[in-house]
Amino acid sequence: MNKKLDRRKKYTRKVLKESFIKLLAEKSISSITVKEICEMADINRSTFYTHYSDHYDLLDKIEEEITKDLSQYLNSYTFTIDEESLQMTQKLLEYITRNKFMFQTLLNKNGDPTFEQKLMEIAQSFMMKNWKTFNQVEEEQSRYLSTFVVSGAINVIKEWIEGDMGQTPKEMAVMINHFANYGVSYLDNK
Template identity: 85%
Template sequence: MSEKLDRRKKYTRKVLKESFISLLAEKPIASITVKEICEIADINRSTFYTHYSDHYDLMEKIEEEIIEDLSEYLNSYSFTIDEESLQMTQKLLEYITRNQFMFQTLLSKNGDPTFEERLMEIAQSFMIKNWGSANQLDEQQSRYFSTFVVSGAINVIKDWIEGNMGKSPEEMAVMINHFANYGVSYLE
């Protein structure tokens, strides 16, 4: 019986998330109502409130889930080895590809600006931990370098998503890693 309830809860949350993201793609969160989310999800409002306190809570839970997935994923790799760095970047891009609409929406003007900041913080701390000390950079240099690389990578990824992912995750991973490691000499 509890397995059936768990499946039902998962399904309800999934439908609510999808409905919310589809609305967020069209308009800012301040213009979205719980009533609209429930109508699209075909779920009554009392069910919504058993899972989330409001639509801002729903958005926060979606973002937390993504942040947790990415953190877990990043921490399963060691960034000091070039090949592993490339594989990690490719796997992250594959994750983004599988969730393209969600990332496209959350990183859009209607999304929460703190989401992008949280993504940057995770990537920067990971990079500092795994790359800075290996390359004998002091703390300040590591912070600046990671800011430079991560903000560039995030903006390249945003552009890639907006351009309907014209290149494969593998091609993008190679490009991003080359830009990060060799800068413009990659283009020569």
């Protein structure tokens, strides 16, 4: 009996999340109602409220799930020093590709700006913990450098997502890493 209830809970949460994301792709969170989410999901409002306090809570839970999953995904890989930044960037882009619609929606103008900040924190934490380069400079410089690299990379990734991911994750990883390592001189060496 418990397995059946667990499956039902998972299904309910899944359709509520999917319905919410579809609505968020079309309009801002402030103009979405619980009623709309429930109608799209074909779920009663009382059932919605047994899982979430409101649609902002639902968004929070979706973002928590993604950031936790992304952290686990990135931490499941180990790289040699020579390949670490390229490989980590590629793995991140592969993850985004597999969850394309979710990232397109959460990083678009209707999404929650704090989600982008959460992604930055995950990437910065991973970089500062795992990359030898960041352990060789002062803590303050390391923090500024990681902020510079990660914010630039996230904005490039957003452009890539908006451009319907015309390049492969590997091509984008190479480009982002060249930008991070060589900046404007990358274009001179092309």
